[in-house]
Amino acid sequence: MSASTLLRRTALYATRPSLSRTIAGPQFSQRLASTLAIFEQRDGKLAPSAQNVVTAAKQLGNPVVGFVAGKSAKEVAEQAANIEGVDKVVYVANEAYEKGLPESYAPLVAENAADDVTHIISMHSAFGKNVMPRLAALLDVQQISDVVSIESPDTFVRPIYAGNAISTVQSRDTKKLITIRGTAFGNSPAGGAAAEVVEGKDSKHEGNMEWVREDLAVSDRPDLDTASKVVSGGRGLKDKENFDKIMIPLADAMGAAIGASRAAVDSGFADNSLQVGQTGKVVAPELYLSVGISGAIQHLAGMKDSKVIAAINKDADAPIFQVADVGLVADLFKAVPELTEKLKK
Template sequence: MTVLVLVEHEAGAVKDVTLSTVTAAAKIGAVHALVAGEGDEASKAADAAARIAGVEKVLLASDAAYAKMLPENVAPLITGLMDGYDAFVASATSNGKNIAPRVAAKLDVMQISDILSVEGEKTFTRPIYAGNAIATVESSDAKLVITVRGTAFDKAEAEGGSAAIENASAEGDSGLSSFVGLEASESERPDLTSAKIVVSGGRALKDAETFEQVITPLADKLGAAVGASRAAVDAGYISNDYQVGQTGKIVAPELYIAVGISGAIQHLAGMKDSKVIVAINKDEDAPIFQIADIGLVADLFEAVPELTGKL
């Protein structure tokens, strides 16, 4: 089988999540990478994609229509290329979730979402019921459309490959949508989805000011990214860019510190694959302790500042 992988990139650099997606795709068949973008940034991203170990060919579609990865423009591009491919694979990110279903609809096939493993050429596992059960699914479609949970696969080596780069025919602007603007939060801390350490706070932190006073110093000491439960986000303690969970971001850092988080199923679905989980909660019956490697039953307003002071 030959697999077309959508490359996610920014400022000419390939995002880490694409490396995990390449690893998953390589278990299905030969990997060809698609870089859709505009100008020098797209060219730089194509050069970077060509160096990824396991990528055999890079297709570069450079057009102003692809500058912001609008799905109404990118999906027709991919659909037009699928005559030469057995599968299309994308990361289970906002871009992947936006583009892949459109490709599946145009190809009239089912989509297999958020895969955790590749069990066979057309057989995969994926989480259901917020991750409480793992389903094994097998496709009978002629072509596959798949999204990959990046935290479930190791990252392919970013260097070592020497794939050829070919230009792909651009479909251009569909005229169905236009990019208006982007309001993105900026932080000097590591990106939440790729950070090695994450410190997350929950509703027990009372308000936004307290969240900042308790969580931020600990995260700064550890060089960690900051996360939050849905309850904390809904309460307005921090913006939803920081939400970890089924309806937020899926993370799997080397160390995850959950402060004042009870451990609702929705939150556990987004962080339970972390290598080491530390939970701090005064409720000894909190569900978070069932999956924590280290649990501290204590008042977070005393324990966390003490911990921060000792680092």
């Protein structure tokens, strides 16, 4: 399937009316049913993705019960209680769950997923991809991954083959386990609400894994996952020295996050955490500017939902121009420094 077919399908999908209006009515609500929304946290701070999870959870039509575990889970639960659409938050304050290791976290969620829980929902993040399959196995149900649209409480839309096709799936499981693509669901506002916060059950689950350490890339720039502007560099930059010399000033002038193609990451121009695409991050900023990136289908899978796509490439036939709203056929080593200077002014 060509990239243009892919885009046409995406465009059709994007212009569909909001589903929340059509499904949130009482016709889908079941008595005593509820949705368990699993929130992520780090060092006592609720992850912003909780707001996307709540948006999706609300579309299922039942009361939304948040769930969080970790050392400072009570404080995190109080933050989550402020999100509009959350009816209750259950927390388990125990340091053993701080890092979300699936071997202990999955049985904990299963223990707290009361009989009335019809849906369990989380982000399609590293955490969700880690915990949810194990939870699905424990509950003996089928996981529905990377959902981009909720058609009804049992029918979900998800991309397959790196976004080359869109599949609609229906589940008959009594508990439906869903991971969502955050960029497909807006942020449920936080601030005005005050949901009930209650302590959950904890049978002190122990896994056979031990958290050893994490190496985090620290940056003052906007976070690639949530930035409204992203500038991404590819193999066309030739080496790491050029990548830093060209892309960092451009990102600073635009207030943008930096991304990279897999070729750029594999060649050592940029950190792994900056990879955009099928095997990297999926982003959908207001503006995505690609520099020296050809536009392979695996790269498009990670950025094609961006609101405006701009591309600079010296090859007029590069596939990236098929998806770009704005394109510049030029030598990046000349065009980008000029653009950066103009942006600074």
